[in-house]
Amino acid sequence: MKVHLKKVGLPVLAFIAVISVWESIVRLGWISAFILPEPSKVWSSLIEDWPELWVALKTTTFSVGISFFLSVSIGICSAILLFTSEMVLLALYPYTIFFQTVPIIAIAPLLVIWFGYGVPAVVASAFIVSVFPVIASTLTGLLSADPALRDLFKLYRASRTQSMVKLYLPSSIPYIMNGLRISGGLAVIGAIVGEFLGGVGIGSVIDVARAQQRIDKVFASVLLASALGLLLIKSIDGVSYWLLRHWHPSEAKES
Amino acid sequence: MSFGLSIHAEKISQQFATGLMPIRDLSFICAPGEFIALLGPSGCGKSTLLRMIAGLRKPSSGTLAVGQEQGASEKRVSYVFQEAYLLPWRKVLENVTLPLELLGASRVEREFKARTVLERVGLIDFESYYPSELSGGMKMRVSLARSLVTEPQLLLLDEPFAALDEVTRLKLDQELRDLWLEAKMTVVFVTHSISEAAFLADRIVMLSKKTSGIAQELTNPLPRERSFATRADSRFTELTQQLFSQFQELEA
Numbered sequence: 001m002k003v004h005l006k007k008v009g010l011p012v013l014a015f016i017a018v019i020s021v022w023e024s025i026v027r028l029g030w031i032s033a034f035i036l037p038e039p040s041k042v043w044s045s046l047i048e049d050w051p052e053l054w055v056a057l058k059t060t061t062f063s064v065g066i067s068f069f070l071s072v073s074i075g076i077c078s079a080i081l082l083f084t085s086e087m088v089l090l091a092l093y094p095y096t097i098f099f100q101t102v103p104i105i106a107i108a109p110l111l112v113i114w115f116g117y118g119v120p121a122v123v124a125s126a127f128i129v130s131v132f133p134v135i136a137s138t139l140t141g142l143l144s145a146d147p148a149l150r151d152l153f154k155l156y157r158a159s160r161t162q163s164m165v166k167l168y169l170p171s172s173i174p175y176i177m178n179g180l181r182i183s184g185g186l187a188v189i190g191a192i193v194g195e196f197l198g199g200v201g202i203g204s205v206i207d208v209a210r211a212q213q214r215i216d217k218v219f220a221s222v223l224l225a226s227a228l229g230l231l232l233i234k235s236i237d238g239v240s241y242w243l244l245r246h247w248h249p250s251e252a253k254e255s
Numbered sequence: 256m257s258f259g260l261s262i263h264a265e266k267i268s269q270q271f272a273t274g275l276m277p278i279r280d281l282s283f284i285c286a287p288g289e290f291i292a293l294l295g296p297s298g299c300g301k302s303t304l305l306r307m308i309a310g311l312r313k314p315s316s317g318t319l320a321v322g323q324e325q326g327a328s329e330k331r332v333s334y335v336f337q338e339a340y341l342l343p344w345r346k347v348l349e350n351v352t353l354p355l356e357l358l359g360a361s362r363v364e365r366e367f368k369a370r371t372v373l374e375r376v377g378l379i380d381f382e383s384y385y386p387s388e389l390s391g392g393m394k395m396r397v398s399l400a401r402s403l404v405t406e407p408q409l410l411l412l413d414e415p416f417a418a419l420d421e422v423t424r425l426k427l428d429q430e431l432r433d434l435w436l437e438a439k440m441t442v443v444f445v446t447h448s449i450s451e452a453a454f455l456a457d458r459i460v461m462l463s464k465k466t467s468g469i470a471q472e473l474t475n476p477l478p479r480e481r482s483f484a485t486r487a488d489s490r491f492t493e494l495t496q497q498l499f500s501q502f503q504e505l506e507a
């Protein structure tokens with residue numbers, strides 16, 4: 001009980017402290033409200049602009065959801081493909097790194113040209129930045145299945161599908177989960193970048209608010225985007241716990 | 256007509272990419288239903304030989320035949336590793352059914368056979384536990400159960416109880432010997448423990464690190480039925496003495 005109080009109480013206390021210091025600094029005029037709006041202003045923007053923010057948030061959530069889903073499914077399937085054939089791995093793996101290193105800001109305008117304004121360009125942008133961690137982590141997971149267990153499957157003449165389903169994929173779940181946490185955060189960032197140019201969602205609200213010098217609204221939107229990322233990562237944590245609680249040290253429960 | 260598989264190894268060698276050749280021109284024969292112990296110092300190639308017998312690695316030269324005199328096509332071989340190597344995401348029962356699953360048995364058959372062997376190793380009450388909830392000795396028992404569930408004709412064990420405490424180890428040795436008396440499969444048991452080899456096997460094959468081959472073969476004079484009292488038998492003491500002096504010569 002005491003531990004619980006500390007775990008919740010301390011972050012809340014820290015939050016209140018930072019917010020009050022921030023509020024007073026701006027109110028005292030030490031920093032201009034044009035540069036850093038006081039928390040109370042951000043709060044009122046959240047309330048006043050809520051109808052607009054809510055619509056934008058829903059669009060962004062939709063784009064992030066679609067692109068994350070695509071990253072996970074395409075990423076895992078690609079990794080299995082790369083793993084299954086050494087030829088494919090040698091031929092294609094270098095190109096998957098493209099997704100990791102591509103400067104998304106630079107090619108976002110191209111995505112708008114290719115996919116048009118709106119959700120498709122946003123999804124493409126989020127997908128490009130979030131697929132690589134899934135591929136890389138799944139591949140690492142598949143490659144690190146225990147050699148003794150591989151021998152066991154070989155001994156009983158397991159087929160490729162049996163080995164994949166019963167050995168390689170389960171062994172890689174801890175790795176995949178780690179990849180998904182990284183990928184989830186990147187999907188939100190990729191979506192916001194795409195929306196700057198795609199003209200929809202939270203990213204677009206940020207872009208317009210900045211042009212209108214509504215810094216409080218920018219902050220309110222950023223807050224919502226972070227909340228979306230947090231929610232996504234927490235859900236991944238939940239799935240990870242559920243999948244690994246019985247067998248992997250990373251999710252072992254104290255009892 | 257025996258149930259077990261025979262092993263015929265003729266001048267087999269194993270050379271690794273590193274150039275090391277732990278097994279060189281080794282020949283030996285194992286009759287169906289025999290219980291053999293492979294004894295030798297660490298690094299002499301016991302695991303390497305066992306892996307070749309299991310078919311997990313081909314000899315770089317020589318011929319190795321594992322089979323039945325009558326040439327029946329189906330060969331059931333099981334392998335127990337030094338550690339349990341269970342699938343941590345599967346419960347005990349599902350770990351034991353795994354080999355049957357891979358061989359395509361029906362669910363009913365799988366679970367029936369798995370429960371039978373779990374009963375045999377004394378773990379029937381733990382079938383819905385995860386491996387992380389078991390002790391080292393229990394995990395090893397599950398591993399043994401998994402190897403037995405296919406009713407193997409050839410059971411290969413690579414220092415299976417080496418990591419366990421003495422009492423558990425003596426108990427499992429006894430269980431294994433009793434199991435073998437019932438099932439009559441061929442057993443090759445790798446160990447570096449002299450007393451374990453002397454207690455378990457009918458024939459003890461000693462490997463030499465120097466010659467990368469067999470240093471000596473000894474037939475065990477002890478009776479087929481063995482118990483804790485066997486260890487006090489004068490023949491047991493003599494045998495271990497003999498093996499011990501052999502061992503020292505090998506190491507020298």
Ligand SMILES: Nc1ncnc2c1ncn2[C@@H]1O[C@H](COP(=O)(O)OP(=O)(O)OP(=O)(O)O)[C@@H](O)[C@H]1O
Pocket residue numbers: 271272273275277295296297298299300301302303304447
């Ligand atoms: N895959 C491999 N590649 C290269 N060398 C290997 C490989 N596997 C084993 N060796 C070498 O072959 C030798 C014999 O190894 P092996 O594992 O068969 O010994 P062992 O008799 O089982 O020893 P221990 O009792 O310690 O398990 C060792 O020197 C080892 O370094």
Ligand SMILES: [Mg+2]
Pocket residue numbers: 301302303413
């Ligand atoms: Mg070994």
